[in-house]
Amino acid sequence: xxxxxxDDDAGVTAPIxxxxxxxxxxxxxxxxxxxxxxxxxxxxxxxxRAASPPRPVTAGERGTAAYLDAVRHEPRLLSDFFxxxxxxxxxxxxxxxxxxxxxxxELAADDGLCVETATLTAVAPPCGAGTRPAxxxxxxxxxxxxxxxxxxxxxxxxxxxxxxxxxATFGKFxxxxxxxxxxxxxxxxxxxxxxxxxxxxxxxxxxxAGAERLAAEVGWDSDLxxxxxxxxxxxxxxxxxxxxxEEADDADAEFRTAARCDTAHPRPACELPVRFISHVSRGSSxxxxxxxxxxxxxxxxxDPRFLAVNLVQPEDGEIALxxxxxxxxxxNHLRGVYPRAHLTLHAGELWPGLVKPEHLKFHxxxxxxxxxxxxxxxxxxxxxxxxxxxxxxxxxxxxxxVEVPFTSNAQILGVRGDDHPFTTYRRYGVPVVLSTDxxxxxxxxxxxxYQYAAETYDLSYPDLxxxxxxxxxxAFLPGGSLWHGNPTRHGYHLAxxxxxxxxxxxxxxxxxxxxxxxxxxxxxxWRQEVAFHTFERAFGSTMRNxx
Numbered sequence: 001x002x003x004x005x006x007d008d009d010a011g012v013t014a015p016i017x018x019x020x021x022x023x024x025x026x027x028x029x030x031x032x033x034x035x036x037x038x039x040x041x042x043x044x045x046x047x048x049r050a051a052s053p054p055r056p057v058t059a060g061e062r063g064t065a066a067y068l069d070a071v072r073h074e075p076r077l078l079s080d081f082f083x084x085x086x087x088x089x090x091x092x093x094x095x096x097x098x099x100x101x102x103x104x105x106e107l108a109a110d111d112g113l114c115v116e117t118a119t120l121t122a123v124a125p126p127c128g129a130g131t132r133p134a135x136x137x138x139x140x141x142x143x144x145x146x147x148x149x150x151x152x153x154x155x156x157x158x159x160x161x162x163x164x165x166x167x168a169t170f171g172k173f174x175x176x177x178x179x180x181x182x183x184x185x186x187x188x189x190x191x192x193x194x195x196x197x198x199x200x201x202x203x204x205x206x207x208x209a210g211a212e213r214l215a216a217e218v219g220w221d222s223d224l225x226x227x228x229x230x231x232x233x234x235x236x237x238x239x240x241x242x243x244x245x246e247e248a249d250d251a252d253a254e255f256r257t258a259a260r261c262d263t264a265h266p267r268p269a270c271e272l273p274v275r276f277i278s279h280v281s282r283g284s285s286x287x288x289x290x291x292x293x294x295x296x297x298x299x300x301x302x303d304p305r306f307l308a309v310n311l312v313q314p315e316d317g318e319i320a321l322x323x324x325x326x327x328x329x330x331x332n333h334l335r336g337v338y339p340r341a342h343l344t345l346h347a348g349e350l351w352p353g354l355v356k357p358e359h360l361k362f363h364x365x366x367x368x369x370x371x372x373x374x375x376x377x378x379x380x381x382x383x384x385x386x387x388x389x390x391x392x393x394x395x396x397x398x399x400x401x402v403e404v405p406f407t408s409n410a411q412i413l414g415v416r417g418d419d420h421p422f423t424t425y426r427r428y429g430v431p432v433v434l435s436t437d438x439x440x441x442x443x444x445x446x447x448x449x450y451q452y453a454a455e456t457y458d459l460s461y462p463d464l465x466x467x468x469x470x471x472x473x474x475a476f477l478p479g480g481s482l483w484h485g486n487p488t489r490h491g492y493h494l495a496x497x498x499x500x501x502x503x504x505x506x507x508x509x510x511x512x513x514x515x516x517x518x519x520x521x522x523x524x525x526w527r528q529e530v531a532f533h534t535f536e537r538a539f540g541s542t543m544r545n546x547x
Contacts, residue, residue, distance in 0.1 A: 068461050075448050084535060095185060096204075101148050101151045115133075115134050120150035124175065163354070174280070185251065189269025200526050205281070206279075212288055216288075220287040241299055241302060310345060310377065321359055325366065347373065348364040348376065348385070365391045378408075396488070407452070434449045477520050482515070
């Protein structure tokens with residue numbers, strides 16, 4: 001949770017893989033694979049790579065690409081490759097849904113909570129009729145596994161629609177997750193860091209109870225300027241901001257204790273730069289939605305730990321559908337009041353059959369054109385919208401990235417493979433960043449998301465490298481970029497201050513060093529480039545040795 005910029009020359013520790021087995025999948029690799037990699041045919045983008053600009057491929061990239069191609073049918077080696085692959089940032093991550101469910105069960109036991117046997121919902125003690133102590137899960141494996149399945153997608157039949165089960169999990173463990181933001185962040189931060197990611201933007205709900213009280217006190221007014229005036233009158237909103245900041249301070253203290261940040265043996269999470277995005281509950285009353293947006297944006301302008309707001313809860317919910325355009329007008333208005341606050345929106349997390357056809361026509365388009373979203377979360381229904389090609393071109397022109405969590409999209413919407421618009425976004429030049437959404441609930445991690453992308457869409461190693469770079473380029477971290485111009489459209493070329501630098505081989509020269517010192521974004525990007533050098537030296541040299 002602490003905002004830190006790790007040392008720029010810190011790299012990934014990627015052990016040299018063991019000698020490659022001479023199995024059937026590798027027997028045809030050898031010199032043939034390496035020769036193919038140096039041919040112009042393999043460097044010409046296929047359908048899934050059409051948006052990627054041509055660029056020179058380094059010797060390290062060629063060797064690493066050859067290794068990836070050689071182990072595509074070797075599950076253990078492939079998994080090892082993706083675990084060590086530097087993977088940028090996770091920009092679409094809900095903190096309460098990101099932590100391992102097993103850890104939530106342990107926290108429930110530590111807190112003396114109870115579990116309702118009928119609904120498997122965690123509740124406060126004492127444990128009366130119809131409940132069991134959560135601590136029973138420590139000794140009763142069947143009880144533990146029943147809770148695990150209720151609080152996550154564990155063992156959920158993959159051929160069934162998981163929408164309702166997925167969204168129901170959060171209410172079941174809310175009594176646990178709401179108590180321990182700092183401990184949850186220590187767990188999630190460790191996982192992000194050990195997955196070889198370098199930055200995290202995670203979503204939380206600041207001062208939830210206070211925002212609900214203030215919204216009820218102020219009430220609704222369709223004149224949004226007047227409504228904002230009522231919120232700020234007499235310092236009401238400022239007091240709510242102070243409450244949210246105090247809450248964040250408490251979470252920070254809990255995090256530093258849990259992660260041992262001030263000891264001789266800190267956990268990996270201590271070195272991870274983290275920022276927060278404020279949840280807004282789109283299924284709530286209009287006055288509460290407006291209050292939460294105003295709080296999140298005011299926080300983003302006054303507390304560097306907070307950067308942006310996002311609407312959450314099912315986009316297909318009755319109120320979410322009814323008030324969708326109203327919510328976008330609220331966002332448009334408040335962005336005029338708080339221009340330094342960022343905005344990413346869950347939009348287009350819909351699919352035919354889930355909602356009526358009229359609701360599939362405009363959600364992504366309006367999130368971009370009306371609300372002015374800087375990133376889109378999910379965006380799965382894109383090609384079902386009116387004039388979707390124009391929307392895709394607009395996103396590409398404005399560099400509005402789409403956050404893609406493959407596992408979540410498959411579990412909630414049943415959308416996978418060719419049905420997913422992943423290749424469409426790339427073909428139109430829209431920046432794409434891979435993410436996890438709720439990896440604890442979904443039982444996934446970012447390495448699996450990258451592996452799924454590579455296997456499903458036949459991505460090359462340079463493709464994967466640029467996806468990882470995009471996740472830092474389109475993060476909301478402040479400061480100038482390490483890259484020049486529009487990298488999605490023109491390729492990743494070092495900015496003028498660092499042109500000619502070789503991350504991982506030499507320390508940055510003074511002009512580049514000044515950029516890294518002044519820009520948290522560029523500093524993290526440089527750290528990833530150093531990690532790529534280490535990674536390619538390990539995996540690329542293995543392929544060269546085999547050849």
